[in-house]
Amino acid sequence: MENERSVYMKKAAQREFSVPFRIIRHIYSFYSPAPPMSAWHQVYRTEGLSHSFHADAVLVLLAAASAGYRIFAEMSPALILSCLCVIISNNEMMNGAVKMDRSSKIELTNMCLIYDDKRVLVQEKQGLKEKYKGGLVFPGGHVEPDESLLDSVICEMKEETGLTIHNPQPCGFKDWILEDGTRYIVLLYKTDHFEGELKSSEEGRVFWLDRSEIENANLIWNMRELMQIFETDSFSEFFFRIQNGSYKGQLLG
Incomplete structure (x- = not known):
């Protein structure tokens, strides 16, 4: 019988071209039961993600939490959102990799x-x-x-x-x-x-x-x-x- 981890990995794999699920799958594959915040931080840095990604990521994380995946089920929606905000803020302060582009041509x-x-x-x-x-x-x-x-x-x-x-x-x-x-x-x-x-x-x-x-x-x-x-x-x-x-x-x- 498939465990929760393998079920989630299969569902994530079906969304190979969805950036939020790809990132979540990547992090989840290395940590159990839950990845530390430093793991999220590192992947966000290497992916060069923007604020537009974070808006999608929040929805994905909330959906995963509601589906009962252990990695997210122990985090409230407010905590998930707070953690993402911390990641964004840290990235901006450390290396400027994540910035809200409000410029227009x-x-x-x-x-x-x-x-x-x-x-x-x-x-x-x-x-x-x-x-x-x-x-x-x-x-x-x-x-x-x-x-x-x-x-x-x-x-x-x-x-x-x-x-x-x-x-x-x-x-x-x-x-x-x-x-x-x-x-x-x-x-x-x-x-x-x-x-x-x-x-x-x-x-x-x-x-x-x-x-x-x-x-x-x-x-x-x-x-x-x-x-x-x-x-x-x-x-x-x-x-x-x-x-x-x-x-x-x-x-x-």
Whole structure:
């Protein structure tokens, strides 16, 4: 008649590709009736496990305990969870092998509304798809790795408009999540302090648009919504969410 140990080992073996059961099986095979905490500690270190694993491991351990395996049956669910927390904490302090990765990939860009009392500066963007051809946007570009955010927007305005801007004021954000999980952020600035001669770039022709013409202008990529961020205090973000398989933008206060 099979003993408890062999029954458990067979059940664990059926889950060969499940990391939590594989680890539990590995430790259980060397210790009876129960492995010391140092054994768990060592395997967690060598496996390079993350916090996402521990969440699964807790469920596996609790399930094993409820099934009556002696190694776990003598430990309460609270004790099991406490032991795992100690392991995680020790690993972080000793060798940094286990860390909660709260970072996310971000692509940073900027956009600036250059304006005066009667006009706003727009750019007829080049290289667009057919449906966007002739579309007008406010100038902007990418933030380079070695640039400050302020230096970046000043530099982009110089490159794309020929103007040297001063004292650009941050107004808000436009952002969305790309298919690969990257958060694409457009930092929005505005300024009416500038000097120099207007000059277009390969990014597109730049010109002054009279404010009276904004309503009928071919503004694309939600520039009208962004104007509410640039020129009012009602909103600070324009965020795209995926709804019914497509992006839907919303102004947020």
